[in-house]
Amino acid sequence: MEILRYAAFSTDPAGGNPAGVVLDAAGLTGDEMLAIAADLGYSESAFLTGDRLRYFSPLAEVPFCGHATVATAVALGERRGAGTYVFRTNAGEVPVTVDEHGRATLTSVPASSTEIDDKDLTELLTALRWDRAELDPALPPRIAYAGAYHPVVAANSRRRLAELDYDVPVLKALMEDRGWTTVQLVFRTGPAGFDVRNPFPVGGIYEDPATGAAAAAFGAYLRDLGLGDDTVELSQGTDMGRPGKLTVTLTPGEAGVKVTGDGVRL
Known part of the structure; x- marks a missing residue:
């Protein structure tokens, strides 16, 4: 298991919102995800199991997190290329398109x-x-x-x-x-x-x-x-x-x- 660290909504590591990203969280329990998020100390971290994406703050699981979704999509785009990635979240299905420049666009659930x-x-x-x-x-x-x-x-x-x-x-x-x-x-x-x-x-x-x-x-x-x-x-x-x-x-x-x-x- 590799714990990645990305800043979302910035091209500068000193800007934006940091998030932890685990692209293969299949072996982790919810308690273990929470412990990792607490150790990282970022506002949220994202854990991907197949197409299911879960989010944890240092204190609790949250239903949806935009910056950690963008961070996850950017990480996948770097590894798999541009395209659309569809995540199943606790709030519903969220598609994210990553362009050839690595810029991500998520579409929220009905707002x-x-x-x-x-x-x-x-x-x-x-x-x-x-x-x-x-x-x-x-x-x-x-x-x-x-x-x-x-x-x-x-x-x-x-x-x-x-x-x-x-x-x-x-x-x-x-x-x-x-x-x-x-x-x-x-x-x-x-x-x-x-x-x-x-x-x-x-x-x-x-x-x-x-x-x-x-x-x-x-x-x-x-x-x-x-x-x-x-x-x-x-x-x-x-x-x-x-x-x-x-x-x-x-x-x-x-x-x-x-x-x-x-x-x-x-």
Whole structure:
């Protein structure tokens, strides 16, 4: 068994989101996968058995992880060549196309968004130490889904996004109770551009550097509210010193959301 290490959504090993990748995990139990993920300490690691792909944070298994999916597809592309790889995940079937340059595009399971309960929003903002006056009224808070659930909360200033200082135990408990995987914090930088940050205390990580699952969910959020173009660029990880780029594509008539990014071996 070989444990590979890749950074997704970057061509620079110092950027993007690191992930562990095991391309032949047939001999591993779930507990052993969790132990490997905890030892690596990345936000998630991916374990491939045939066409089944499982994801583990240092604390628990998660239903879907975009950056570890991209990392796995890039690793397979380097070994088997360009093409489409279809993974069976706990959230559903996820196809990923790797082009001749090693750039991967995943298509999420059917994605959607719903209104957030006002009590949940109050508790979320309290845990984040945000005030309602700091929210962008053009981007209302919602819960978005593309294989995992993510609250979407938009700041009305880049400064608010930059000053991330949340109450870890309170936010972790709220997210575990509600079944949320990360929180998608965004600031709109232009008509088709957003800066993004993702608290991930339920995974034992203060912040995720580049979050493909949340990017896909955010695509559904924009589509449902008619707020985004067909292609949206997300910048994430800059505040952590690990800049990454995620391209979100909305295809008319397609229930899933496409997320594209590079990958590089560490």
